[in-house]
Amino acid sequence: MADSNTTDITVIGAGIVGITSALELARAGFRVTVLDRKGVAAETSRGNAGAFAFADIEPLATPGILRKAPKWLLDPLGPLSMPPAYAMRMLPWMWKFWRASSARNYAAGVAAQSAMMQHSRAALERLVPRVGGEAMLRREGQLQLYATEAEFRASQPNWAEKERHGIRCTYLHSPAEIAEIQPGLNPCFTRAGFTPDWVNVTDPALWTEHLAQALRDLGGRIERAEVRRLRPTETGVEITTDRGPRHAAQVVLAAGAWSHRLARHLGHHLPLETERGYNTTFPTATVDLRTHVTFPMHGFVVTKIGNGLRVGGAVELGGLDLPPDYRRAKTLLQKAMTFLPGLQGTGGTEWMGYRPSLPDSLPAIGHARATHRVIYAFGHGHLGLTQSAGTAELVCALAQGARPQIDLTPFAPARFTARGGR
Template sequence: MSKGHVHVVGAGIVGLATAASLVQRGYGVTVLDREGPAAGASQGNAAAIAWTDVAPLASPGLWKQAFKWMLDPLGPLSVRPAYALKILPWMLRFMAASNPAKVAQSTKALADLNGGALPAWEALWRTTGTHNQVRRDGCLELFDTVQSLEASRAGWAEQRDYGIKVEELDASAIRDLEPDLSSRVVGGALVPDWVQVDEPKVLCLSVAEWLSSQGVKFEVGEVSRLQPNDKGCDVILKDGSTIAAERLVIACGAWSKTLAAQLGDQIPLDTERGYNITIPNPGVNVNRMIMLSGHGFVLSRLSSGLRVGGAVEFGGLDLPPNWRRVDAMLAKAKLFFPELKSEGGKRWMGFRPSIPDSLPVISPATRHSSIFYAFGHAHHGLTQSAVTGQMIADMIEGARPDINPAPFAASRF
């Protein structure tokens, strides 16, 4: 017997995973998206289940490095001049989240959430039959200066405190694992339990196909306005049509802020624009994910080729892409892999929905008990999607999630 119906706004991986948790518990589900499954950031991410990450982006020592980066308009972190005033309130909140006490709280919450991420994905892979789209080759974090290598050891120690395996390696051992690397590398670490998917878009579409087989409906439409009522919420689309939703989950990533504001929740969400290029024939062998933390990007081996991507650009949703950022990443990647070829590469830019304390919003709306939020996952949307779906399903059922939901509440702002 159905427990009722839930409408999910957003067909990215967070919305899809939430729909999967709900349908398994007996709810009827409709997924609404302005384009369809995996049309946004869920198709262009680095394909990592980065459950081993425990540190929030905000940290006491980050500002010194961040200001250096921002002096380079093509560096790992940049702010488009046309967006500087708009991003200022977010930056001030980010600074506030960087004090040691706040960082300690965010680290604990992030470690708890990511600690549940892989088990949640293991269950979802089994249920949806997508377990064959997963690799367990680990991740190499590499450095080209002794100073940056030494600065990373504190973070590795913190990961070990949470039971995460981190194996520091010298340059010779690293090149044994990745023979095509240049001599530029001075050292790094292997995180052996890191997990990667073959192709994020294919995974999303496979989950969507499974959802369809379970009776989940997919509709295309852009939400313009929400009108809560005593029966749930009327969802008014841009074309003027209205959908009556008994329960509603807002999981539309970077576009969630406006909808939450209509409900009275002023969430400090902004967009970290990420860039990448996927090269079908890169001319080099990359055996596992390579993380170049000091340069703000990764190299990720997908079934479609090698993806070189990352970095952060604050520029909102409307400014045109700055494709020179892709060129800058490629130039740096070739310092590490001198034989890397980029011919035939497909460029992409997408929007990461980011909140200053690095914690997503996973909670009911503060004023409307039949509306729920699942957005703001920034760099961890793929990682945290399955566990987010479980938590939202618990909340809709009136059960307390296994992971403490308080740090992720919309009411914290």
């Protein structure tokens, strides 16, 4: 009998990226154990908006964004904020963010993100029938709303970028046209863009748990343990946990916003930060929401979760340790009640999650500097659910020593080192 503390591959992190990767590895024949300090979908994967946002190919670091950022950052409840107590710690990350926003780096980022999105969409369609998951998807599109012609015109470069990369888009030019897709909106919204191929999951936590059960059915194990250190050995990787030592032939590091703390033990000091996102979830829907609704000028969305609704979004660059500021969730909800007049704002549950964000909006997918026995799969920002199936296939290829399905050069963990460039 094999030692229960030894496995072919240990995946660190039971969020959506870790669980989907573990499932793909188990399907390929590896003995897989997942370790997580809290359990399946206990962190950011539990409370996201439930969107497979394959149309979102533009990095956050767009050309000229830093001219707008000071105005946003001075508003503590605006769509992008940074607590003063955290500002100095953010300077190295902001420097790399500024470099990523150059026209050349932005164009390269869009191309890389588009390739990752196309791969991830195809990977999801391969995954869904394997796990009997179609009933858990909503293929209802996404509506982005604008109150003025000027706002709509300003958004056109982003829409043109989507179309250049093969994303279907429809444009609406009056409240009446908008109401045909989503009735009940405030008539102040006079323009909109619609992406009909957008897909949502009915509940991101339940989706992750569904995949976790599929992993168990293939013999994979999921255990509660806090990983404190990784150390390469001649035969694999020694894993120090709060429940004793483990050993694995290979490790996949998919611990989301906490991943960089373990990567330091392997020679990587990655500029991973957190885009703290807030939401309020209602168990029942008080408006007839027919699509995923996005308010891009205000930085939030309203989406269906189960039989209820979730109102959430915004970006707070605040790290892992500062306490939540739930005024942000309340601000988003007040706006949502104005924009969807039928929405009743009582009985909701507030939540904050930590989106793991690298300055160029691309994840780190590749081998650790210290050893090829550790594979990184983290830093997806807002797009962990979206890119989970695609990341899983890439991770599996790396674990097998096969050629990945897309060029991983733009996602290389070493890209932020002095030699790597950005």
